[in-house]
Amino acid sequence: MIALEFPPINEILRWKDLFESFNKISIIAVLAATIGTVVFLLAGRQSAKTAPRGIRNIAESTVEFIENGVVMQTMGRDGLGWTPFLLSLFTFIYLCNVPGIIPFLQMPATARMALPAALALMVWVVYNGAGIKHQGFGGYFKSVLFPPGVPKALYILVTPIEFISAIIVRPFSLAVRLFANMLAGHILLVTFALLTESLFQAKDKILIPFGVLPMGMLIFLTGFEVLVAFLQAYIFTILTAVYIGGAVHPEH
């Protein structure tokens, strides 16, 4: 049989520090911010008069995707002021997800809890802050904890649920969704890569051709991860937009 030993989970997720507290995850995060900045900087440099080409085309279609696909669908025209925030959120998450399938990097930075947790925390602060700013402290918490249209007696039941769902579960599920999706994808890729390698290097020569099967699966899953990287960035962004929209304009 083949000797297949799955490495301990931390071995495929944690990395040596290059220097004090700076590891591969940090490299990817810094790279994502840098690449995002450079792309939008170069796009801004190009002439705006002619039809957008190359890098400007990418940047403009991202902007239009955020405006038409996220903001207009969830907040309407009033929410267009939130575009820069959502745009940087989307770009950053996407650029942190994509290294999971880039050769030699092979690690989605969002598969570590730190990155989604930090972003979800930031989103939590932003949507609560926006709600308090627009409705006042009392008004915001009243609209969150005592949703209108509910019989008075039911508030005993509704208020704790609403509190838990709006204040605790939202950021938690936002972070866990992104983290778990990327971690699951990463573990899947590792599993099939290990299987492929051990089949190709099997002592029993008859097993070697079967290595093609997990390799095909690996290629398919890599393609799938491209989709997941985009989809998770989109879902994180659109949920952020929904939360902000709900906090700014509560349904009366």
Add this chain to the structure above:
Amino acid sequence: MLTAIVTRSGEAAVSVRLVQTDSATPTEVVVSAETEETVLPTEAEPMMMSAEPVSDAVPTEASEEVPVAAEARALSAETGTVEVVDAGPNPIAPEGKELMWTFGPFLIFLILMRYFLFPRLRKGMDSRYESIRSDHDGADAAKADARAEVAKYDTALAGVRAEAAQRIDAARQTLDQERQRAIAEVNARIAAKKAEAEAAANAERAAAQAQVSAAVTSVTSTVASLALGKTADAGVVSQAVSEAMQNAGSRS
């Protein structure tokens, strides 16, 4: 046969796992170095680690870790089954350094995007859309101008057509008048000639009648004198002849 698997990962200095691969010789510790890369000589790695602590781990932690691992090794050498899993935090717990390295780049990216990159791109897009719209409007205006031109040409054409039709009518009228006049002239001439011929014919007829009546009268008077034996009154005879002739004329 026991195989010691020593792995390095993350902050943890080392992890030592002793895997029992053959239960026939449980107490014999064999360091096997031939199979995989993860199976390393047991001594070399911890020696290196203790001599030079991993850069991210605080020195005290590292110096703590090594004895723990060594102890575990000692323990496992006795029992043969204890597994010391890689220390290092829970894969789900966010790590402080990674949180920090997420917040930093993302906040910088967000601020750059909010105040510099996005407004510039958006301005370019807006100006292009504006220019496209103005071009559109210009095209519309040009189209309207062309339409007006066409309308003017049409009216001019209609005027010219009307004039031409008028001229043709006038010419036709003149022609008609000319013809009428010519016809009338010819008719008049024909009528004069007819009248002349009629007058001549009438004169001749009258002359012939006179001769006829004279002859008839003479004949009649001769006949009457022969029959009566006396000369007939000339007046009565001529009157009777003329009456008879008139009767014959009216009868014939």
Add this chain to the structure above:
Amino acid sequence: MEALAKIVVKAAEAAADPAAAKNEAAAASAGFAYGLAAIGPGIGIGYIVGKAVEAMARQPEAAGMVRTTMFLGIAFTEALALIGFVVFILLKFA
């Protein structure tokens, strides 16, 4: 059968050591935890997408809105499966 025997032997060995026994039990139940957690969301996501396709086929002009709402619904439903996955990781590796 051999594998079953191995498990029995392992369980017997583990009984000697409570910590190891706990690890064994956690590792075994981790798979169950994830499998059970995936059932509900699997059905739910299938239902959501099916309904969304139906809605898009009935009213193609509302496809954009339906798609956005569909992704939102999927995200909320999928969270349950993902929490199951996290529990799996916690049981298996923590």
